Amino acid sequence: MTIAIIEPKPTPFVAGVTAIAGAFAGLLVGTAQGSSLIGLVAGAVIAAAMAYVFLDYFRQERTARWATVIVFTIAAFLLGGPAGAIVGVLFGLFFGWFIFWLGEGRHRAKLPPYTTGLQVFYHYGFRVICGLVFFFLITPIIVVMPLSFNAENFFTFTPEMLALDPEGYSLKHYRDFFTNDDWQQALWNSVSIAPLATLLAVSFGTLAAIGLSSEHVPFRRPIMAILISPMIVPLIISAAGMYFFYSRLGLQGTYWGVVLAHAALGIPFVIITVTATLVGFDRSLTRAAANLGANPVTTFRRVQMPLILPGVISGGLFAFITSFDEVVVVLFVGSAGQKTLPWQMFTGLREQISPTILAVATILVTISILLLTTVELLRRRSERLRGMTPG
């Protein structure tokens, strides 16, 4: 049985912490309105004042929280229109909850009763920092998505978009992507290069990983280091090297040149994931298979391959995404006939800032998320099959 110490906290403490959160929220709002400093100060003052009022004069949680949401929404609507109102609702919900959560001491409810104030601070400070990291990693990707539905030809949130007016949104950039020959050619190039590069990377990478994990292969570590090097050497250096090497071989500017270059980039991913699965592979199984009369090829096909398959597939997916997202090497090794999607986006961004790029980015992000989800599901399945709990 745990004893939870839930006792109200002193108002100045709550007001101080709320003021910090308020300052951050105010900074965001102030920057959007044109003055970060005023926003910062106003946010802190308003949040602290709210904490005093709610905890010392008006300690009726339900009413206070509803009032906060309503007032925040109206204020935000006046400042930023319908889109602002959504932010207002979120901020209102947060601050109404936050003041009472802290004020009533509910934040200690799930922590052991002996934790000191500093430990509580570390506990939540760690979570706040993690949250901020996620926020800064993900926001740029999220922002791109509504912009790709822009009715204008610029990377701008127009007043119509902020007013959530359907007129301000359009699918025309998606239509452009699916009807424009340049983009379709680029899509077709990407789609025809990536699978073949993946196939090569998976075949060679898996064989290399199996070879490198058997004990009697000499110089295993140096060979491994060389095979992994495309992942470690700066891409621009590999690309320049490949350019001159492939030019001499007559591969520069050809489809096969790009496929080979992308396969070389994908092999390290396959080696790493397959080696990792091989660590958990029980060698006595191959000996047992041999004992039962299977030749090495059958053993590989019927015993080893099914067990390491999840590693092979996730390595393959990484190799696929590498080829699909890669711009530096293809700029060197490819010629205009092998223009892939990332290449088209790169030149498009420089020469003509068109939201079609954002539409393509949104599509690519969606594909990447689907692929990574597949990897994760496969990983869990394999652990379940091997009797480990999915982590």
Add this chain to the structure above:
Amino acid sequence: MKLATTLMASTALTVAAGAAAAESHGDMADSMTLVSWGGAYQNSQQKAYVEPYLEMNPDVSATWDESSNEAVAKLRAMDEAGNITWDVVDVVASDAIRLCDEGLAMEIDHDELLKPAPDGTEASDDFGDLIVSDCFIPQIVYSTTFGYRTDMVPEGTEAPDDICDVWDTETYPGKRSLEKRPINNMEWALLCDGVEKENVYDVLATEEGQDRALAKLDEIKDDVIWWSAGADTPQLLADGEIFMGSTYNGRLFSVIEEQDQPVGMMWDAQVFDLDGWIIPEGLPDDRLARAKDFVRFATDTQRLADQAAYISYGPARESSAPLVGKHAELGIDMAPHMPTAPDNAGNVFVYNYEFWADYRDDIDAKFQAWLAQ
């Protein structure tokens, strides 16, 4: 085994097909790679001369490579690797001069390669002074000038029409965008610091003159957003992030007329520059023949005038000017939107190739050091 057979068979087929194709076209290659800038400009080339050319030669295919920005570096690398993959390259005049000096672009005889004007004037006379290098085949005259947000002009004041309004942050508050290089900015700064137009390059050739220009730029440094791609200023103007900014006049035309943004042109002290084709040195005979044939077609009087129906850049041939008509989609007269139109060309600078060829490295270094301060 089966795979090997298939591969061999397909290789044999390709060779046979290639041989057949080469035979049927005499000594001209049937595919070419054209290099340009992308965007609306490349589109105007595609519409005005590539599509008609491909229609006349249905067996030929053309591939675009949007690499003009790094054409010099890439041609150097191709030369080093002994593998030239480009056939015709669109570059600005200063790059053409560099490529010509380095022997990476082919020297040509303009009168022999290019068609005469319809009235029989030789090509070299028709292009006149615009042939700034033996390797350079001029296409268009473009200008770098300022655009401003018409809705951000303070009430009761006139719209800016003087280059020095860029420095007048009291009358016209708001950010400005300038290109992140000394060219043009230094000239404008001196002009607004009281230097006479004809003396600008003499002053800029001296240490004191360069410091003077930077000191003038210093006055607005805090209000400047620096751009490096032609698309930046239009985006910033559309966003309302800046009040005014410099960019290529064709970009501003597109923002105003095609995208319908509240933007105006300030033609004062616009800087003329040239853009044109070069043919890389060292092409095999069949590809060279194709490249020459294409360039001859693409730079005739009618084709250059046609291009002006898609973008507001002036044709480089004198004989094309009277043929400039209406915009292909909007149907507006293009002549008044040309940088060379008399109303726009009241006060004009011409990019001084010799000066910048001599002083670019020094002034660049100074400018970058000043930027970093």
